[in-house]
Amino acid sequence: MRISLVFLSVAVATAGCQREERQLRLDPPVAAALDNIALMPNGISGAPPEAYFALDKPYESNAYNLNQGKRLYSWFGCKACHADGQGGIGPAFLDGWWNYGPEMVSVFASIRDGRPHGMPAFRDKMTTEQIWQLAGYVRTIGAYSAKTAAPSRNDAKHTRPSENRAPAALLFDQGPTPVHPDQGPTP
Amino acid sequence: MRGIAERMLPVLAPPLMLAGCTGWQSALDVHGASAINLKHLIILIVTVCSIVWALVMIALIAALWHHRDRRELAVSLDPRRERRMTITVAAAVAATVVIISVFTVLSFFTTRALSLAGNDDLTIKVRGLQWWWGVEYFGSAPDQRFETANEIHIPVGRNVRLQLEGIDVIHSFWAPSLAGKQDLVPGRPNELMIRAERAGTYRGQCAEFCGLQHAHMAFFVVAEEQPIFDEWVRLQRQNAATSSDAEVTAGQQVFLSKQCAACHAIRGTSASGTTGPDLTHIGSRKYIAAGLFETTRGSLAAWIADPQTLKPGNNMPMVPLNPEELRSISAYLASLK
Numbered sequence: 332m333r334i335s336l337v338f339l340s341v342a343v344a345t346a347g348c349q350r351e352e353r354q355l356r357l358d359p360p361v362a363a364a365l366d367n368i369a370l371m372p373n374g375i376s377g378a379p380p381e382a383y384f385a386l387d388k389p390y391e392s393n394a395y396n397l398n399q400g401k402r403l404y405s406w407f408g409c410k411a412c413h414a415d416g417q418g419g420i421g422p423a424f425l426d427g428w429w430n431y432g433p434e435m436v437s438v439f440a441s442i443r444d445g446r447p448h449g450m451p452a453f454r455d456k457m458t459t460e461q462i463w464q465l466a467g468y469v470r471t472i473g474a475y476s477a478k479t480a481a482p483s484r485n486d487a488k489h490t491r492p493s494e495n496r497a498p499a500a501l502l503f504d505q506g507p508t509p510v511h512p513d514q515g516p517t518p
Numbered sequence: 519m520r521g522i523a524e525r526m527l528p529v530l531a532p533p534l535m536l537a538g539c540t541g542w543q544s545a546l547d548v549h550g551a552s553a554i555n556l557k558h559l560i561i562l563i564v565t566v567c568s569i570v571w572a573l574v575m576i577a578l579i580a581a582l583w584h585h586r587d588r589r590e591l592a593v594s595l596d597p598r599r600e601r602r603m604t605i606t607v608a609a610a611v612a613a614t615v616v617i618i619s620v621f622t623v624l625s626f627f628t629t630r631a632l633s634l635a636g637n638d639d640l641t642i643k644v645r646g647l648q649w650w651w652g653v654e655y656f657g658s659a660p661d662q663r664f665e666t667a668n669e670i671h672i673p674v675g676r677n678v679r680l681q682l683e684g685i686d687v688i689h690s691f692w693a694p695s696l697a698g699k700q701d702l703v704p705g706r707p708n709e710l711m712i713r714a715e716r717a718g719t720y721r722g723q724c725a726e727f728c729g730l731q732h733a734h735m736a737f738f739v740v741a742e743e744q745p746i747f748d749e750w751v752r753l754q755r756q757n758a759a760t761s762s763d764a765e766v767t768a769g770q771q772v773f774l775s776k777q778c779a780a781c782h783a784i785r786g787t788s789a790s791g792t793t794g795p796d797l798t799h800i801g802s803r804k805y806i807a808a809g810l811f812e813t814t815r816g817s818l819a820a821w822i823a824d825p826q827t828l829k830p831g832n833n834m835p836m837v838p839l840n841p842e843e844l845r846s847i848s849a850y851l852a853s854l855k
Binding site: 357407456457 | 704705730775776777779780781793824826827830831833835836837838
């Protein structure tokens with residue numbers, strides 16, 4: 332009886348060693364499959380490929396991927412137009428108002444193919460995996476609900492609530508009346 | 519026969535182990551001014567400490583031996599013997615204090631000399647990143663500035679000031695044959711003065727755990743005579759070599775149209791990314807991927823084809839290329855002498 336108790340407590344304790352897995356190498360066929368998103372004709376919303384669900388939505392819930400996305404955000408100059416999420420030349424992310432809807436596929440498509448009025452296409456600058464990572468990170472900036480996974484904190488002074496503190500209700504802005512009523516939920 | 523081998527082992531083992539003290543990355547095989555000072559300090563301290571240790575052991579053994587067959591009562595004190603013992607203990611304590619004080623003063627002056635190695639003849643900026651080293655040379659005009667990676671060329675017998683800057687996490691610059699360690703801390707510029715007394719290539723590596731590929735974050739300091747160094751600088755300042763070879767031209771096209779150019783710069787082309795190492799003269803560098811492989815066309819191709827298998831977790835993504843593109847791109851990079 333006592334022995335089994337010891338075994339049980341050891342088993343429970345070792346469960347704490349379980350660590351989030353980092354997928355460092357994405358197999359090329361999987362990467363190619365992840366590129367095949369189905370977008371609605373108006374470029375808003377759609378469905379991610381089967382592979383995305385088979386991998387268990389790694390770009391939304393995996394802290395390593397979110398953190399890589401955060402690095403890509405500064406490496407690829409997103410700050411030049413979107414600042415730290417407050418917007419500038421480009422739209423803000425913090426206000427929770429997504430011009431093309433809040434779905435991952437919409438954000439992925441915006442980065443990969445670009446959008447009218449200045450958003451450049453990053454198809455030839457980033458790999459599919461990087462675009463997914465960046466899209467995942469961008470969505471945490473203006474997320475409607477807090478996540479358990481978060482990228483690491485800024486080394487510099489924070490200019491806004493950190494990514495896992497969403498929703499930043501004070502900063503949310505309903506924005507203009509939606510042109511398309513199918514643009515997704517509001518906070 | 520086996521008996522001889524067993525008896526020879528204690529004789530042969532120390533020289534075999536000492537053989538590990540030489541080489542291009544050893545604090546005991548020194549070729550730089552500050553490393554030479556440090557080695558002298560190490561040898562002095564180890565020698566003195568060994569002598570003290572041996573004397574203590576001899577005294578201990580003598581004391582144990584001496585007391586073996588005498589069963590005196592503790593109360594029967596011999597005044598002369600007591601005085602002698604008091605003097606011995608006092609002398610030992612005084613010797614300890616003196617030796618430690620001398621060590622302290624010597625260490626202080628040795629380490630102070632490291633930071634005040636005189637005026638510098640050359641300033642180089644070294645950036646530590648996960649997991650490679652960015653190296654930046656300056657000149658009298660902005661167009662004389664150039665960047666390279668993982669390979670620092672310095673002239674022999676000159677004081678070279680390294681401005682150390684950590685970009686992402688804390689790294690530590692350590693070329694044991696030339697100087698001690700100095701940390702690269704984000705947001706806090708550090709400096710290190712190095713001076714090579716002899717020409718040669720000295721290996722160094724990151725000495726502060728900095729993540730998954732900390733072990734694969736090596737760099738090379740190449741010390742050359744002044745004329746050779748000047749020639750190297752002249753070549754590095756030039757834009758990337760151009761070629762009329764069909765495969766090389768095709769490789770350049772692939773490089774510029776694919777994701778490569780977003781992170782890497784090649785001066786003289788439209789590639790101007792700053793996230794990854796500058797590749798303007800990658801063919802002239804001895805190693806790629808921070809000391810992972812020697813630079814050959816084959817190793818370049820292997821690296822580009824699957825960087826995440828060769829150095830898992832590094833920031834170079836797997837760019838989808840067909841075999842034709844991979845062949846031409848490796849030919850192009852190898853041609854960038």
